[in-house]
Amino acid sequence: MTMTHHARLNLIMVATIGSLLLFLYFKPQSQGNPEYPIASNSTETVQSMRIVRPQLEITLKRLNDHWYLTTPLHARANEEKIRKILEILQAKSQQRFPLTDLGRFGLERPNVLLTVDDSQFGFGGFAPTTNQQYVAAGDHVYLIAPRYALALPGSVNDLIDSKLLASGEIPVKFESPHFAAEFHHPHWRVTLQRPDQAVTDAALKDWIQLWQTASAAELIVVAQLGSDFVESGMVKIGLQDGRQIDLKILHNAVSIILVRSGEETGYRFPLDTGRHLLDPATLLQAETER
Secondary structure, eight states: OOOOHHHHHHHHHHHHHHHHHHHHHHSOOOOOSOOEESOOOOGGGOOEEEEEETTEEEEEEEETTEEEEEESSOEEBOHHHHHHHGGGGGOEESOEEESOOGGGGTOSSOSEEEEETTEEEEEEEEOTTTOOEEEEETTEEEEEOTHHHHTSOSSGGGTBOOBSSOTTOOEEEEEOSSEEEEEETTEEEEEESSTTOOOOHHHHHHHHHHHHHOBOSEEEEGGGOOTTOEEEEEEEEEETTSOEEEEEEEEOSSEEEEEETTOSEEEEEEHHHHHHHHOHHHHHHHHHHO
């Protein structure tokens, strides 16, 4: 049986496609541009950090899975900002240079030094064509995105958590000069100092929410407070995990400042907001007047 011209063409086409498919299947995968990790630390195991800028040094330690500033003052750190700083541990670079001729990279005097446990990162100048930043780490200089340096704080207050209570600090008991409140599932029981006062369930719910979301209008170093601030008692908060938070109350004519025990930073609130935090009856009164 004689094969026609079209049959031969079809056979050649099938053989060509089969050969191409076999080539693509067994072809080694292209590696592309290599990527160099700039660190070997694991975010989960990091226990300490140090950030040094001209005329500024901040040290932090991890305690019970929470971050705290230890220098130049003691305060709770903003966990989200810490997470962004530690993203450098996952950074990779497509360009790596020997750790020599540091002036070429702007690294003779780094703009900022970050130490994570025993690993140090020095941030230098920028590559003119890519706008990536030179970073010294270990025995090499890498080019990485500038966002890693932008995550580093410019001042101490940039790292302090402005929220009165951290996300994991769930209150179940309050004691203050004006009232006491304790959670007995599924309700809160409130004892007010003055018997003529009252708090509705709705106002109490709003008041608990206010505590859990309250962020300071300003963070103030306690040692720098003016003489017009006077102490007016203490708020004691029992937490769901059994811990207790003690908050010293300071006030002047326009502000109320709450200072957590063991910290050196005060959380300043406008007078009305501070009063609502300290006494749920005032929150009910404000809602009635609207």
